Amino acid sequence: MNFETKKILITGGSKGIGKAIIAALYKKGAKDIAVVGRSLEKMKALQEEFPNANFEFIQGDVSKPEDIKNVISSVQNKWGFVDILINNAGVVSAGKLDEIEDEDIIAQQNINVTGLILLTKHALPLLKMSEEATIINVSSGLGLIAMPFYAPYAASKAAVKHFSEAMRRELEPFKIHVMTVYPTATDTPMMKTASSGEMDSPELVATKTIEGLINKEIDVILGGPQRIEDNKANFKNPLEFDKKVSGMYAAMLDRASGHRSM
Ligand SMILES: NC(=O)c1ccc[n+]([C@@H]2O[C@H](COP(=O)([O-])OP(=O)(O)OC[C@H]3O[C@@H](n4cnc5c(N)ncnc54)[C@H](OP(=O)(O)O)[C@@H]3O)[C@@H](O)[C@H]2O)c1
DSSP: OOGGGOEEEEESOSSHHHHHHHHHHHHTTOOEEEEEESOHHHHHHHHHHSTTOEEEEEEOOTTOHHHHHHHHHHHHHHTSOOSEEEEOOOOEEOSOGGGSOHHHHHHHHIIIIIHHHHHHHHHHHHHHTSSSEEEEEEOOGGGTSOOTTOHHHHHHHHHHHHHHHHHHHHTGGGTEEEEEEEOOSBOSGGGTTSOOSSOBOHHHHHHHHHHHHHTTOSEEEOSHHHHHHHHHHHHHOHHHHHHHHHTTHHHHHHHHTTOEEO
16 A cells, blocks of 8 residues: 555544554655644644644544534545545543433544544545545444443444444445454553553554554454454353453442543
8 A cells, every 4th residue: 555645534643542543654654644633732743743744734523513524625625535534533431320421421422423424424525536445443442342331432432333334335336445443441641541451552553553454454453362252252142241340340440430531
């Protein structure tokens, strides 16, 4: 894949996994990168780190349909098409369901799911004009195995999984590839308020994402072989998996309490 000519649109590229993906793409020769985020200041800092990139910084909130329209018209005016759409922006608010604010429950669905779907919808005409288009959706390990105290977040990430699968099949005649990334706990600003133990680096997630993009994988699942085994075990025998989770109940509550990055 020749990244030098690719037109790339990424949401949430100012920090964390999104920024690591930009770094990995830049290393591969990518230059034309449009970045979407709520803070223009944070995005502008990318230019210093990646001086040869032709960035387009688009201030916007993916949960706002008017901002999405502005994102699309900006890239349409600049390039006329998009080769790679990376739906990475996401937020989390964890804890016992009855203690999560209604606003956080709504915003997690609006940002993690509805915004991602709307941006994809409106980017489709631009992706269809590419010779080789890919949509990358960032879900979560919690989109494959739901865990207590992350119910609204896990629901949003499972929705991303199903949206990706449906779109992969829907877009097959257009040769637009759809890939989903499932990171586990990753050391980013999102995890600052979570008392998580060992975490992946955002660079590892980015490396696996780029490998998946080049190899046209459909799912990039982080967390190693144990994670794959857990996914199978949870699918085959959820009641047995419940027992495993039950043994970790107090520790999981402790870890999730106060985990909020909105
Ligand atoms: N870190 C983990 O452990 C982990 C694990 C599994 C999955 N994930 C997923 O990976 C993705 C990236 O997470 P991360 O850990 O890198 O998070 P992060 O460090 O908090 O970065 C999130 C990025 O998304 C942007 N963003 C947030 N809300 C937005 C909105 N409404 N509109 C536009 N941009 C928005 C942020 O910029 P602004 O704040 O300026 O808007 C920021 O650039 C998310 O989808 C997350 O759910 C993360």
